[in-house]
Structure formats: structure tokens, C-alpha cells
Amino acid sequence: SQKIEQNSEALNIQEGKTATLTCNYTNYSPAYLQWYRQDPGRGPVFLLLIRENEKEKRKERLKVTFDTTLKQSLFHITASQPADSATYLCAPTSGRYSTLTFGKGTMLLVSP
Amino acid sequence: DAGVTQSPTHLIKTRGQHVTLRCSPISGHKSVSWYQQVLGQGPQFIFQYYEKEERGRGNFPDRFSARQFPNYSSELNVNALLLGDSALYLCASSNSGTSVRTGELFFGEGSRLTVL
Numbered sequence: 001s002q003k004i005e006q007n008s009e010a011l012n013i014q015e016g017k018t019a020t021l022t023c024n025y026t027n028y029s030p031a032y033l034q035w036y037r038q039d040p041g042r043g044p045v046f047l048l049l050i051r052e053n054e055k056e057k058r059k060e061r062l063k064v065t066f067d068t069t070l071k072q073s074l075f076h077i078t079a080s081q082p083a084d085s086a087t088y089l090c091a092p093t094s095g096r097y098s099t100l101t102f103g104k105g106t107m108l109l110v111s112p
Numbered sequence: 113d114a115g116v117t118q119s120p121t122h123l124i125k126t127r128g129q130h131v132t133l134r135c136s137p138i139s140g141h142k143s144v145s146w147y148q149q150v151l152g153q154g155p156q157f158i159f160q161y162y163e164k165e166e167r168g169r170g171n172f173p174d175r176f177s178a179r180q181f182p183n184y185s186s187e188l189n190v191n192a193l194l195l196g197d198s199a200l201y202l203c204a205s206s207n208s209g210t211s212v213r214t215g216e217l218f219f220g221e222g223s224r225l226t227v228l
């Protein structure tokens with residue numbers, strides 16, 4: 001069955017450093033992969049979408065890579081800030097419709 | 113512009129009861145999806161509707177049902193509530209019914225259901 005794995009433990013980093021979050025998937029070949037941010041008690045907010053033919057995508061301090069051979073996506077936040085503290089969800093997607101399968105998410109804690 | 117709105121924001125029910133959750137998508141969005149998020153887990157897909165037709169159903173029992181109205185708003189109904197139904201129920205809208213190529217889902221803030 002399809003499986004999505006994200007770092008289960010919280011990632012603690014110091015302000016200004018680069019945070020790197022990992023998303024691994026097995027048993028399917030997604031055409032797209034999305035990353036969302038979720039703050040406690042709130043709905044997820046879309047950050048980036050990367051297609052299978054794109055190796056890397058950037059948006060401001062965010063960078064996402066997508067390696068279909070390794071079946072892995074890396075999500076980087078450069079110059080991290082305490083306001084970046086949240087849970088980050090990945091959603092590899094192969095379906096035709098807007099039905100996303102999410103990983104459990106990784107909690108990022110950025111300390112001043 | 114208003115985002116996706118959901119009601120109620122919080123509710124408490126007892127086992128065996130029925131619940132109806134409501135969602136209004138972003139203006140112009142024709143697709144609505146429902147997700148269940150249990151504490152510590154990622155959102156899990158329940159239903160997707162586009163133009164009032166069901167386009168997808170996740171692995172949930174028949175106690176869960178939904179519908180979409182002509183104004184594209186949607187309801188999620190859960191019958192015979194179980195303790196395990198306690199979760200954050202998220203509604204998401206998008207401007208594409210047939211593909212995620214154009215991008216993201218826009219989520220509401222969710223309805224927090226507690227079943228006692």
C-alpha cells in the first residue's frame with residue numbers, strides 16, 4: 001500500500017539556520033508533490049507544488065527538491081525564523097482529482 | 113475575499129448521535145473536499161465533490177456521507193458517532209475539479225468534533 005514517511009520527531013533549530021525536512025514515499029509514483037504548513041488548531045496552508053519533471057523549486061526562503069529515483073522530497077527553509085515554527089505536511093499526489101494523501105507532518109521549532 | 117468558512121468551529125456529541133458539518137468554499141471554487149485529521153496525524157481524505165457530483169471517496173464507513181449544493185457549499189454528515197470519530201474535520205476548496213495541476217487546496221479552519 002502507499003506509504004508516506006516524514007520525520008516523526010520534531011526538528012529543533014536555531015534562528016538563522018537552514019531547516020531541512022524530509023518526505024519519503026513508497027509504492028506509488030506521484031506526478032506532483034505539495035507542501036503545506038499547519039499551525040496548531042488551524043487548517044493547512046499551501047506552500048509549494050513541484051512536478052515530477054522539476055528537480056527543484058524555490059519561493060522566497062523556501063526550496064523544494066523532488067527526486068523520483070530516490071522517491072524523496074526535501075523541503076528547505078533558509079534563514080529560519082521563530083515564525084516558521086509549525087508542522088509541515090507533504091502530499092505526494094498521483095490522482096486526477098484534488099484528493100491528497102498527506103504524511104503525518106514534521107513539527108519544526110525555531111528558537112531565537 | 114472570504115476564505116473557506118466552516119461551521120460549527122467546535123462541537124461536542126455523545127456516542128450514537130448524528131452530526132452535520134457545513135462548509136462554504138471560496139467564491140468561484142466549484143470543488144469541495146473533506147478531510148479528517150486525528151491528533152498527531154496528517155489529514156485523511158473523506159470525500160470530494162465537484163459540480164454537485166461525488167468525484168472521490170476515501171476509506172471511510174457508510175456512516176459518513178456528504179453532499180454539495182447548487183451554490184457549491186457542502187455538508188458532511190456522520191451518523192452513529194463513535195469515540196474514534198473525534199477529530200478536526202477540514203473542508204478544502206479548489207478551482208479545479210479534475211486536476212491538481214493548477215495547484216493548491218484552500219483549507220478552512222476546521223470543525224473540532226469531540227465524541228464523548
